[in-house]
Amino acid sequence: MNNTIIDEIKEKMDKSIDSYESRLKTVRAGRANPSSLDGISIDYYGTLTPLKQLATISVPEATQLLIKPFDKSCLKDIEKAIFESNLGYTPNNDGESIRIVIPALTEDRRKELIKQVKAIAEDAKVSIRNVRHDGIDKAKKQELPEDEQKELEKEIQNLVNEYNKKIDTILKQKENELLTV
Numbered sequence: 434m435n436n437t438i439i440d441e442i443k444e445k446m447d448k449s450i451d452s453y454e455s456r457l458k459t460v461r462a463g464r465a466n467p468s469s470l471d472g473i474s475i476d477y478y479g480t481l482t483p484l485k486q487l488a489t490i491s492v493p494e495a496t497q498l499l500i501k502p503f504d505k506s507c508l509k510d511i512e513k514a515i516f517e518s519n520l521g522y523t524p525n526n527d528g529e530s531i532r533i534v535i536p537a538l539t540e541d542r543r544k545e546l547i548k549q550v551k552a553i554a555e556d557a558k559v560s561i562r563n564v565r566h567d568g569i570d571k572a573k574k575q576e577l578p579e580d581e582q583k584e585l586e587k588e589i590q591n592l593v594n595e596y597n598k599k600i601d602t603i604l605k606q607k608e609n610e611l612l613t614v
Contacts (some may be wrong), residue, residue: 438571438572438575449557453600453603457550458471464496471485475514487504488500488511489501497532511524558600562593
């Protein structure tokens with residue numbers, strides 16, 4: 434029975450790590466990355482629609498994104514949404530597609546992005562702690578003998594420590610990526 438609780442906790446913690454990694458992908462590091470535009474939605478005929486459903490996004494060069502909409506009539510709306518997204522991008526509309534040249538990161542922008550990445554890491558750690566809390570509650574409902582209960586709680590805490598180390602490792606990699614000029 435204890436193994437099912439541990440397996441369930443591991444599964445939830447893995448999902449937290451996956452979510453953390455996908456959130457980190459939206460933080461750009463000076464290179465063109467189509468996922469940096471994932472949070473952008475366009476008002477398309479009265480419905481907020483994600484950009485990736487309205488256009489193909491490609492990387493023709495290391496520092497450039499190319500957006501080709503399926504419907505050319507929404508070019509202006511896409512351009513406006515990118516400009517208002519506060520990503521620091523300046524879209525160039527040529528009537529057929531939109532090109533975005535990724536500007537080099539300034540020192541201040543790098544520090545700002547590192548703060549953002551650390552906040553995302555802290556959110557992931559909170560998520561891990563919530564999973565621990567739920568697991569311990571579930572273990573208490575099992576009405577196990579006290580020594581088994583303590584052993585299970587210790588095992589859960591070891592998992593929390595292991596996953597927090599993973600989060601810290603991923604954070605260090607992202608910080609190094611952001612600090613690399």
